[in-house]
Amino acid sequence: MRQRKVKNEEERLSEHHRYLIQQPQEKKNRWHEVFNNSNEIFAEFGCGRGQFILTLAKLNPDRNYIAFEGRGSIILRALEKAEGADLKNVMFIKEYINDVNEYFEENELSGIYLNFSDPWPKDRHSKRRLTHRRYLEGYQKVLKNGSHIEFKSDNSDFFLFALNEFKNCGMKLHESTMDLHGTKLEAAKVTTEYEDKFKAAGKEINYCKVQV
Numbered sequence: 208m209r210q211r212k213v214k215n216e217e218e219r220l221s222e223h224h225r226y227l228i229q230q231p232q233e234k235k236n237r238w239h240e241v242f243n244n245s246n247e248i249f250a251e252f253g254c255g256r257g258q259f260i261l262t263l264a265k266l267n268p269d270r271n272y273i274a275f276e277g278r279g280s281i282i283l284r285a286l287e288k289a290e291g292a293d294l295k296n297v298m299f300i301k302e303y304i305n306d307v308n309e310y311f312e313e314n315e316l317s318g319i320y321l322n323f324s325d326p327w328p329k330d331r332h333s334k335r336r337l338t339h340r341r342y343l344e345g346y347q348k349v350l351k352n353g354s355h356i357e358f359k360s361d362n363s364d365f366f367l368f369a370l371n372e373f374k375n376c377g378m379k380l381h382e383s384t385m386d387l388h389g390t391k392l393e394a395a396k397v398t399t400e401y402e403d404k405f406k407a408a409g410k411e412i413n414y415c416k417v418q419v
């Protein structure tokens with residue numbers, strides 16, 4: 208994701224304490240207290256400027272959403288939008304997720320979204336892919352039994368790699384297509400910023416939904 212330099216990044220991030228969670232590891236197993244309700248919790252890893260998660264939060268006020276993004280200048284845009292929309296069911300974490308179990312207890316999440324995650328095309332970097340089995344094994348622990356991971360990508364090699372990893376981890380393929388917008392699947396209705404760009408350029412979008 209292209210990054211513009213932002214002046215006073217730390218200071219500007221600190222203005223958004225309502226939406227930006229500090230010391231998120233300390234909230235493990237306490238996320239319901241953070242949201243002050245017992246609604247189900249869904250997470251997105253690598254949310255960019257937040258278009259996708261903020262749309263979901265508006266559409267589903269009875270669900271809670273937590274979105275991770277490592278780059279401060281990018282998450283800042285998501286925080287500004289959340290503030291503008293006055294949403295109560297979405298929170299952001301400015302961290303690069305490495306081990307999901309640091310943040311969530313077993314069965315604490317009801318779904319995970321991975322949208323246009325960095326493909327790390329070199330084989331020697333495959334462990335950095337958010338669909339590598341080392342991540343998937345973590346997702347399996349924190350997700351409730353029977354819940355879903357949804358994955359979108361413009362990169363077919365990365366998509367095929369992910370399908371293979373999901374299968375090797377024993378996850379059940381629920382929906383899969385290499386042209387999401389040529390289908391009537393629900394997942395085509397809520398798009399990400401990257402997805403809109405690729406779609407506008409005529410590129411087909413790979414999508415799958417797996418059950419843990």
Ligand SMILES: C[S@@+](CC[C@H](N)C(=O)[O-])C[C@H]1O[C@@H](n2cnc3c(N)ncnc32)[C@H](O)[C@@H]1O
Binds near residue numbers: 302305324399402
């Ligand atoms: C290609 S962009 C896609 C952004 C957005 N999901 C979309 O579809 O428009 C990938 C984003 O994931 C973030 N990212 C990459 N690895 C991450 C990680 N381990 N944890 C959190 N964010 C990550 C990057 O900083 C970047 O903003």
